[in-house]
Amino acid sequence: xxxxxxxxxxxxxxxxxxxxxxxxxxxxxxxxxxxxxxxxxxxxxxxxxxxxxxxxxxxxxxxxxxxxxxxxxxxxxxxxxxxxxxxxxxxxxxxxxxxxxxxxxxxxxxxxxxxxxxxxxxxxxxxxxxxxxxxxxxxxxxxxxxxxxxxxxxxxxxxxxxxxxxxxxxxxxxxxxxx
Numbered sequence: 001x002x003x004x005x006x007x008x009x010x011x012x013x014x015x016x017x018x019x020x021x022x023x024x025x026x027x028x029x030x031x032x033x034x035x036x037x038x039x040x041x042x043x044x045x046x047x048x049x050x051x052x053x054x055x056x057x058x059x060x061x062x063x064x065x066x067x068x069x070x071x072x073x074x075x076x077x078x079x080x081x082x083x084x085x086x087x088x089x090x091x092x093x094x095x096x097x098x099x100x101x102x103x104x105x106x107x108x109x110x111x112x113x114x115x116x117x118x119x120x121x122x123x124x125x126x127x128x129x130x131x132x133x134x135x136x137x138x139x140x141x142x143x144x145x146x147x148x149x150x151x152x153x154x155x156x157x158x159x160x161x162x163x164x165x166x167x168x169x170x171x172x173x174x175x176x177x178x179x
Contacts, residue, residue, distance in 0.1 A: 026068040031084050033060040038085050045117050108138030
């Protein structure tokens with residue numbers, strides 16, 4: 001049988017070459033210090049956090065960058081850093097359209113609030129107004145749903161009052177039952 005006459009077959013090859021393993025390890029090793037630093041900076045901006053930890057966290061991020069470069073011969077891409085820190089790409093847990101709309105509105109308010117905070121730090125009034133607008137767009141969705149929920153509660157039929165004189169009584173376990 002010639003090569004042209006052989007039936008096609010599927011060949012599955014799984015290859016985890018060392019470069020790819022190094023890349024994945026370097027990404028993981030960079031991710032946590034970067035997230036920890038970012039979270040602490042956000043918390044410090046809002047009036048909490050650990051300002052005393054900031055220098056150590058910065059040094060850990062710089063070391064993680066160096067380790068990444070040492071392992072791969074390149075610096076982390078903008079895409080990797082964005083994916084590591086972005087809140088926009090987080091998993092959605094909504095089980096209905098209404099719940100999805102709520103989650104998106106919450107994300108919008110958080111994103112707008114972060115924009116406001118960053119803009120206030122740098123005294124960027126135009127960007128601050130854009131953040132406020134984004135924040136309030138999300139807030140309007142939340143308020144709309146809350147109003148709809150309140151209206152739905154008001155429309156539910158109230159339980160019927162019991163007729164006077166007819167009382168439910170439970171059998172008294174302490175009485176003698178026909179002995």
